[in-house]
Amino acid sequence: xxxxxxxxxxxxxxxxxxxxxxxxxxxxxxxxxxxxxxxxxxxxxxxxxxxxxxxxxxxxxxxxxxxxxxxxxxxxxxxxxxxxxxxxxxxxxxxxxxxxxxxxxxxxxxxxxxxxxxxxxxxxxxxxxxxxxxxxxxxxxxxxxxxxxxxxxxxxxxxxxxxxxxxxxxxxxxxxxxxxxxxxxxxxxxxxxxxxxxxxxxx
Numbered sequence: 001x002x003x004x005x006x007x008x009x010x011x012x013x014x015x016x017x018x019x020x021x022x023x024x025x026x027x028x029x030x031x032x033x034x035x036x037x038x039x040x041x042x043x044x045x046x047x048x049x050x051x052x053x054x055x056x057x058x059x060x061x062x063x064x065x066x067x068x069x070x071x072x073x074x075x076x077x078x079x080x081x082x083x084x085x086x087x088x089x090x091x092x093x094x095x096x097x098x099x100x101x102x103x104x105x106x107x108x109x110x111x112x113x114x115x116x117x118x119x120x121x122x123x124x125x126x127x128x129x130x131x132x133x134x135x136x137x138x139x140x141x142x143x144x145x146x147x148x149x150x151x152x153x154x155x156x157x158x159x160x161x162x163x164x165x166x167x168x169x170x171x172x173x174x175x176x177x178x179x180x181x182x183x184x185x186x187x188x189x190x191x192x193x194x195x196x197x198x199x200x201x202x203x
Contacts (some may be wrong), residue, residue, distance in 0.1 A: 016074045017074065019070065021132070022044060022078075023076075036076075036079045040075030046135070054126075100182075100185035106125070109127075110122075117164055125156045155191065158184055163181075166179050
C-alpha cells in the first residue's frame with residue numbers, strides 16, 4: 001500500500017470512528033437527528049481542519065468530500081445503534097481509536113511537508129485531540145483531553161513520536177503508521193483500564 005493510499009484510508013477510518021463518538025455524545029444529550037449529525041462532524045473534521053489551516057494546506061474535506069459521507073455515516077451509526085454500542089463503553093473506545101488514527105495521520109502530513117520533529121509532534125497531537133475537545137465543550141461535557149484521571153493527549157504525543165522516529169530510521173511508512181497507531185492506542189487503553197495519569201503538583 002502506497003503512503004498516500006495509507007494516509008487516505010487511515011484518515012477516513014479516523015473520521016468515521018470519531019464521528020461515532022460525537023454522535024453518541026449527542027444521543028446522550030437527547031438531541032435530534034440533525035443535532036447528532038452536527039455533533040458527529042465536530043470531532044470527525046475539527047482537528048484535521050485546524051491542522052490544515054495552520055500548515056497552510058487545503059482543508060482535507062474540501063478536497064476529499066467523501067470524508068463528509070464517512071462523518072455522516074458515523075453519526076447515523078450512533079443514532080440508530082447507540083443502545084447496542086452502549087454495551088461496549090463506546091465513547092472512550094471509539095475516541096481512543098480515532099485519537100490513535102488521527103495522531104499518526106496528523107504527524108504524517110506535517111512530516112511530508114518537511115517539518116521537523118517539534119511541528120510533527122504538535123500537529124499529530126492537535127489533529128488527534130482538538131476535535132474531541134470541541135465536541136466536549138459544545139456538549140457541555142468534561143473534556144476527555146483535560147481529565148486529570150486519564151492519559152489522553154500524552155498518548156497522541158507518543159504515537160506521533162513513534163511514527164516520526166520509525167519513519168526517520170527505517171523509511172518504511174507502513175511500519176511507522178502501524179507502530180505509531182499501536183503505541184498511541186495501547187497507552188490510551190492502559191489509561192482507560194487502569195486509570196493511569198501523569199503526576200500532578202503536590203502543592
